[in-house]
Amino acid sequence: MRKIILIFFIALQSGSLYAQQAKTPDQIYGQLFVDVQMQNVLKDGKTFVDCEPKRSPKLILQDYIRLRKSKGFSLKDFVANNFVFPDTNTTVAVTTNQSVVQHINDLWTGLERVPSGKVANSSLLNLPYPYIVPGGRFREIYYWDSYFTMLGLKASGKDEVIENMIRNFAALIRQYGHIPNGNRNYYLSRSQPPFFALMIDLLAQIKNKEVYITYLPYLEKEYAYWMDKSAATKHVMTMPDGSLLNRYYDQLNIPRQESYKEDVLSAGEAGNQNPGLYRDIRSAAESGWDFSSRWFSDGTQLKTIQTTQIIPVDLNCLLYHLESTLQKSYAAKHNTAKEKLYRNLAQKRKQSIQKYFWSARDQWYTDYNYKTKQKSAVLSLAGMFPLFFNIADQKQAQLSKVTLEQKFLRAGGLSTTLHNTHQQWDAPNGWAPLQWISVTGLENYGYSDLAKNIAIRWVDLNTRVYRSTGKLMEKYNVVDIHLTAGGGEYTSQDGFGWTNGVLLGLIRKYNLPE
Structure with a gap:
């Protein structure tokens, strides 16, 4: 266990983008974090990283180190006494014979969160506008989830909520250079499938095409993140013919804070066979498909995960759309040079998608393994x-x-x-x-x-x-x-x-x- 913890804390210092942000629960609570997660004190590892401390984390940790070996000490009670547990309530009462459409329209209220003052040492990233969360343990806004949620909000006539959520994503891009997996600081080392341009399409249907110009700076920044232009995020891969395609690539190679025990156990099963296992697990989380046989070298077992070797068809289609949206946005601004640039980039990617992902044998588009070619x-x-x-x-x-x-x-x-x-x-x-x-x-x-x-x-x-x-x-x-x-x-x-x-x-x- 000591070796795992040592590697863990050394690795925490390695992600430069990640290290610039406020400290995450694992960095704040050290041994207490490891013990709570490894002993499964709260059943779901995400619960602890979403807790808020009732007092100074430094004092909490000092007391824990002092008390943990004393007779009758209860870690569960210690956590309950020192932390405020997160709210998971999204339940809306179902009345007799209520249609599913009526239920959903009622449920939006239960899933809406409004901005609140920043809480010291909370993992939650504050957002300026109200937003919809998925529900259950997912008590924050999630990136690709939100596009599909917006389809229902549009059907319910909640156009203002859609625009508020898009404004929140723009704020995240402005502050962090990308849209993280969700608005928690332990999610900042990765994004999720880039659906922001599709959200802009949806908003343009509701309002007008001026939104392409309004959100153009944020579309550009999102593209820079995925194309390794704003930082060396290693999402870009040079294909055998010299063309550029993209993969998922989390910026850290440590256990996920919200699933710490599960990842440590997976590493134990893998042994020394996959030194990048934590990053591959995290990168699968960036894909949104956590987990799937798509990412396994043997097609079956998580311990064989190889996400960073896979060039995913869906990601590259989304980036094709982002390039096409940038082309459309620059056309709206009458910037012909930039319009032509992004038209050419989209066309090149479309050709690569056809070349690398279409399987004539399977009569289906599949992913491409960069290592095995x-x-x-x-x-x-x-x-x-x-x-x-x-x-x-x-x-x-x-x-x-x-x-x-x-x-x-x-x-x-x-x-x-x-x-x-x-x-x-x-x-x-x-x-x-x-x-x-x-x-x-x-x-x-x-x-x-x-x-x-x-x-x-x-x-x-x-x-x-x-x-x-x-x-x-x-x-x-x-x-x-x-x-x-x-x-x-x-x-x-x-x-x-x-x-x-x-x-x-x-x-x-x-x-x-x-």
Whole structure:
């Protein structure tokens, strides 16, 4: 244990971007942090890092070191006496015969958080405007979740909340140079799938195209972060033909503060086989797909995780869209030189996406392994992103449609992958954002019948679970539709931001019964 702790604290000093920020709970509480997490005192490792101290952390730590070996000492009681536990209440009462749409409209209030004064030594990053959280243990704003949540807010007529959330993300970019995973300081070492440009598209639909000019500086800064221009974040990879594509890459190689014990145990299983395991785990968290067979070298076990070797198809499609949005924004400003620059960058990336991600053998877009220089054998719904962004040609879209229908379509919607590894981003689980990406991608190429079929299955499953439990879940089992979902390192959460958003969006899109 001493060796793990020593390596841990040495590593904390290595992330320059990370070290510039306010101290995180692991840095503040040292041995107390390690003991609380490793002894599973609060059941969920995220609880402690979200706690607020009742008094000076220095005095708390001093008292802990002095008392911890005394007879009858209770670590659980010590934590309860010295910390304020975070609020997880997002429950909204379900009245008899209330439709799921009415429930969601009521639920927005329970999921909304308003700015509050900065609390000393809290991990929470203050935001200037009200925002929506996903729900459950996810009690802060999350980056890519928020786009799909906004789809529902738009359907509910909550345009001001959407703009406030975008303003918050702009504030994060301004202050930290990127949008972190969530507004906690222990998330600052990574971002999440870059959906900010899509949020700007949504806001432009609500207001006008001037928003592209308003938010252009923030789109530029987001792009600089992902392209290693603002700092050497190592997200950019030079491909065999000299073109540039991107990967996920967390800035630290230490256990995640919010899942410390789980990561330490995973490192123990891996032994010395993967010295970058912590970074690969963190980088999977940056992908939003934590965890999935997409990232495993053996396709099954977390200990073989290799996220930083994978060039992901979905990330590069999102960056293609960001480049295209920058092109559009500079066109709105009549800056022809910059417009041409980003048009060329987007076109080059589109060509690389076709070259490195389309698998003629699988008739599907897959990830690319930079180390082996091979396309991944794992098929996942990330392969629908080229259809969502109109990158695929008609023939590729037709082949993808057939593969989707034959391999991914289940009773409750679309399965995330074809592998059941007991990880949450694998079969038999379905996730709201991937249903939306897939349905929209099919519609883009004229496959409306299949798109509506998927939407109906997903809406029916969500509604069935709601009627039996009074809740909307983070994810669902699309194979056995009498279950919700399972897998992963925490219990299934209810709330739930992006489920609400996609469900409302699909009901409105296809005029489905509530």
